[in-house]
Each structure stands twice: as C-alpha cells, then as structure tokens.
Amino acid sequence: MSHRFVAQPHDAGFDLRDFLELVAADAALSQLDIVVAWVKRTGVRAVYDNLARFLERGGTIRAVVGISQGGTSLQGLQAITEVATDAYVFHHPGRTFHPKLFAASGSNTALILVGSHNLTLGGVQDNYEAGVLSTLDLMVDDERAFSIAVHDYVDRLVDDKELCLRLDEALIESLARNDRYPLADEDESRGGSTSEQDPTAEADPGLPPGARIFGTTRFQMRSRKKPIRADRGATPGIGEGATPAEADGLESAAAPEDRVVRRWFKRLPRADAQQLPTSSPSNTMTLVKAGHDIDASTYFREVFFADAGWHASETAGGQLREIASVDVAVTVDEENLGLHTFDVRYTPGYDSDQANRTSEFAWREFGEYLRQHDNTDKYASLERTSAGIYRLLIADNPAGPFLY
Structure with missing residues (x-):
C-alpha cells in the first residue's frame, strides 16, 4: 500500500x-x-x-x-x-x-x-x-x-x-x-445575471414549501450531546442571564470551568424574525454592528466564528463567499429547543455596498420554527463558550453584556 x-x-x-x-x-x-x-x-x-x-x-x-x-x-x-x-x-x-x-x-x-x-x-x-x-x-x-x-x-x-x-x-x-431543495442554475449565471441571490441559500421560504422528497435514515447516527436549559446564572463566570448547556442525563455540556467568552446580540426586526407579511422571508439574520464596538465587516469571520471550519463558495453573481456550518444549542424564552445546525456566510464583496452586511446567519430548517412563532423585537444572543460551544438564546432581553 x-x-x-x-x-x-x-x-x-x-x-x-x-x-x-x-x-x-x-x-x-x-x-x-x-x-x-x-x-x-x-x-x-x-x-x-x-x-x-x-x-x-x-x-x-x-x-x-x-x-x-x-x-x-x-x-x-x-x-x-x-x-x-x-x-x-x-x-x-x-x-x-x-x-x-x-x-x-x-x-x-x-x-x-x-x-x-x-x-x-x-x-x-x-x-x-x-x-x-x-x-x-x-x-x-x-x-x-x-x-x-x-x-x-x-x-x-x-x-x-x-x-x-x-x-x-x-x-x-x-x-x-421544489422550493425545499435549492439548485444553482449555471445557465442563468453564465448569462450574466447580476442577481445577488445566493446559490447556497435556503429554498425560498416565502412560497408554500414543496412536498418532501427525502425521508429519514434507516441507520443509527452517532449521538450528539443535547443541551438542555439549566438554572439561569447557575454557572460562575457566565454573564447575567446566560443559560448553561447541559446534556440529557449526562454531565453538563458547559462544565463549571467553562464560561462564555464571546457574546453578541441584536433586537430582531421583522425581516430577521421571518415575519415580513408582504414579501418572502430571507431565512437569514444579518450579523451587524448592532450598537457594539466591532468592525462588523470582519468581526464574525475573523473573531466570533474564526474557528468554525470555513469553506469557499460564491454567490450567483460570482462574488467570493465563505461558509461555515455550526451546531448551536438553541433556547427560546427559556425553553430548550435542542441542537440545530446553522450556516454563517461571509461575503467580503458586500463591504463595497454596505459594510454592515458582510456576514449573515442562515436559519436553515430552524426558519420554519421562526415563521410559526413571532419573535419580532426580541433579542437574539449568540454566545461562544471557552469549550467552543455555540449557543443561541432568543428572549425579551439580551442574555448578558456584550463580550468581544
């Protein structure tokens, strides 16, 4: 060999x-x-x-x-x-x-x-x-x-x-x-379309979803720790209102030595909350300055999600893009919703248009939950712990102070 x-x-x-x-x-x-x-x-x-x-x-x-x-x-x-x-x-x-x-x-x-x-x-x-x-x-x-x-x-x-x-x-x-399964169109791209529609975007959720074509696996998957909500503020070192992740029947996923090392939050407008009544929801949340002392054009790619495992892609208009898929423990109004996978998209070319919008957080399948539950004007807090665990908390108030 x-x-x-x-x-x-x-x-x-x-x-x-x-x-x-x-x-x-x-x-x-x-x-x-x-x-x-x-x-x-x-x-x-x-x-x-x-x-x-x-x-x-x-x-x-x-x-x-x-x-x-x-x-x-x-x-x-x-x-x-x-x-x-x-x-x-x-x-x-x-x-x-x-x-x-x-x-x-x-x-x-x-x-x-x-x-x-x-x-x-x-x-x-x-x-x-x-x-x-x-x-x-x-x-x-x-x-x-x-x-x-x-x-x-x-x-x-x-x-x-x-x-x-x-x-x-x-x-x-x-x-x-079927709008559930987005496919790129090479003929449209070759034709010189200037559309900024992203070939890696989720299917257009503004349309009624098409029938499911794919089913469920017949094989057992390796288990993942499933964080559940613990008492707020129970873990020393975590900012006010943080929610430690804890595995079902297992040792806490956020061990006592684990702590929140980064936290960013924003109030959700209707577009991010997937509640636009007259247009198709984007299935994304824009990752922006939101009043914090950051350079929003680079912060999410180079700081918050720097180690998330990025891969190269491009938009339908030919702009270079990087994408990272991250597993995130989700809590909404103190209710544990388990572990979900989201995409973080970084498109540096967007900086020439508006520097506040180079990064997006794609909701993927979680977008359907948001469309069914109105969280407009609530705060979405993204956290990363010292153990590398990502968390998303949606509530009436931020999970704690901003942590660079």
Whole structure:
C-alpha cells in the first residue's frame, strides 16, 4: 500500500483530472465510485473525456452526489446522469452531505482519492484542493480490507433508500420545481445575471414549501450531546442571564470551568424574525454592528466564528463567499429547543455596498420554527463558550453584556 499527498492548482501539483486520467488508462480498474457534496456541469465537462474512455472499455461508474446548501446545479445533476452507470442524489434534512471520495477498483488493485475536491470546475482544477491518493494491492489482506471499507461506506449510502434516491429525469424535474431543495442554475449565471441571490441559500421560504422528497435514515447516527436549559446564572463566570448547556442525563455540556467568552446580540426586526407579511422571508439574520464596538465587516469571520471550519463558495453573481456550518444549542424564552445546525456566510464583496452586511446567519430548517412563532423585537444572543460551544438564546432581553 502506498499513500501520496496530492494538491492543486500549482504547476507541479496533481488534480482531479490527473486522477481520472490514471483511472481511464489502467485496464485493471473496472469500477469507479464517485461520492461528492456538489456537482456542476462545468466540472463534469472538464473530466468527461476520461470518464467516457473508462466507460468505453467496459468500466462502470456509480456516483452519489449531494445537494446540501444549494451548491449543486440543475445542469450538474443532468450531466452526472449522462456519464454515470448509476447516479444517485443523497440528502439528509438537518445534516450536511459533505464527502469527497473517488475510488477505482478491479480484481487485484485499487486507486482511491480522498480529499476536498467536489465535481465542480473549481474542485477539478481551479481551486486550492488537497487529498491523499492511495494505491492498493488487493491481494494483501490489510489493503483489501481498506478497499472493502471504502466500498462498504458507499454501499451504505446507497442502501439508505429514503435519503439516497436514484437520479433520473423525473426526479431532477421534481427537485428543480421544489422550493425545499435549492439548485444553482449555471445557465442563468453564465448569462450574466447580476442577481445577488445566493446559490447556497435556503429554498425560498416565502412560497408554500414543496412536498418532501427525502425521508429519514434507516441507520443509527452517532449521538450528539443535547443541551438542555439549566438554572439561569447557575454557572460562575457566565454573564447575567446566560443559560448553561447541559446534556440529557449526562454531565453538563458547559462544565463549571467553562464560561462564555464571546457574546453578541441584536433586537430582531421583522425581516430577521421571518415575519415580513408582504414579501418572502430571507431565512437569514444579518450579523451587524448592532450598537457594539466591532468592525462588523470582519468581526464574525475573523473573531466570533474564526474557528468554525470555513469553506469557499460564491454567490450567483460570482462574488467570493465563505461558509461555515455550526451546531448551536438553541433556547427560546427559556425553553430548550435542542441542537440545530446553522450556516454563517461571509461575503467580503458586500463591504463595497454596505459594510454592515458582510456576514449573515442562515436559519436553515430552524426558519420554519421562526415563521410559526413571532419573535419580532426580541433579542437574539449568540454566545461562544471557552469549550467552543455555540449557543443561541432568543428572549425579551439580551442574555448578558456584550463580550468581544
């Protein structure tokens, strides 16, 4: 077994085109599994020749692609069905589908790339990407076990029948017409649209939600600590009104030595509270100065959520954007609502228009709760503890004083 670090886009690098060229040229490889978070037509076109060569010599391609955060395009779904022997779309509501895996195998050998590459033009060649390329001898027990583990993972995804659906023309049309599942439109972007609509935004919640297409997983997920509300102010060192998180039947998630190290809050206008009566709610909360002594154009990216695990994206208008998905313990009016995943979006190009709006907090599925419960004019307090726990508290008053 050999492992090689590979990276792009430098001249001496190795990108996804190189990997698929190796796969197409090696007659000992007969099966190719592709598992990616995003697929776009531009990415498929960039590697089409090698995929076609692989198919022409009798190879089979199984592709599992995601649609989380709207990063996949309608045209990408269409393109992957044209080159894959079996194509699937995977979506788990409330979770992000984020793998990037390319595994080619035959009777005696396998070539596996695990990295950061999506099947987009950026992931194929233009972006800064990195990964590990493994060459396996399947006649060796440990190396065969490695390959089997990879294929078992893909088999498990495909076997999750309510989350992993076979892609065909009818399903693609259903996804394109369903506002629950936003897809980017490469034709609209290429046409020079100046719209600032975000391809990673949630579906337009101002319209009645479409019927759910994806169901629930048949597999057990690893448990996450589920914070519950404790007595306010019970933990020393936490500002007035803070709510420590505590796991159900477990030791407190905010241990006594844990404390709130950052706190920002704002009063929720109707737009942020998703209560605009005459227009479509944005499904976001703007992260702004809100009277605090901060540089709102950089504070949320470089300070509050600096370590949140950011990845590159772009808006429909072509502006560079970074996104981080964060798990947040949510409390509304002292009622624990559990752990929810939100997206923080940072678009530095917006600074040229209005410096107070480079960052947004996307509500994702929690937006539906907000639309059903009017929290207009209440305070939304975001907290981060010394243990790295994020909390959102919505109440009549801030959770405590601002903490930079």
